[in-house]
Amino acid sequence: VDEYAEKRIKQEGKFYLRILRIETHQDEAKAMLDRIAKAQIAFAAQNGGKFGDLRKLIDDGLLPSDALSAESTGYIYALTLTDDGAGYWSTATPAEYGKSGLMSFLVRLSEKGSPLLSSKDTGGKPMQN
Structure with a gap:
């Protein structure tokens, strides 16, 4: 255990593992949303600028089935597609608020089409676009 971890364990005491699990899950959620955004770029490049739903991205081998x-x-x-399929937003919400995560995440497209990540403690509810 390095010096930083030892200090943190002493400060957080019996809550250390719980906090660490939440932080790890939140990092994994952000990483999955990044993978979804990259998968959408690849999918749209092959489908005339149209985006795909989660199932289609998985079926096409662009995402792992973990996303489900x-x-x-x-x-x-x-993942929600716009009516014309030319836009989307995706969310990550804790499965068990306070146990698996605290923050909810949203990826939406900027006006230029770049994915933007935002996060907020919504009490375990999905963020809205």
Whole structure:
């Protein structure tokens, strides 16, 4: 254990492992949303600028099936397409607020089409676009 970890363990005491699990899940949720954004770029490049839903991204081998389950990351992922398929937003929400995570995350497209990540403690509710 390095000096930083030892100091942190002493400060957080019996809550250390719980806090560490939440932080790890939150980092994994952000990483999955990044993967979703990259998968959407690849999918749109092959489909005339149209984006795909989670199932299609997984079926096309662009995302792992973990995106459909909270088991590995502690988060529930949702992806909403615009009516014309030319836009999307995706969310990550703690499966068990306070146990698997505290922060909810949202990726939406900027006016130039770049993915933007935002986060907020919503009490375990999905962020809104």
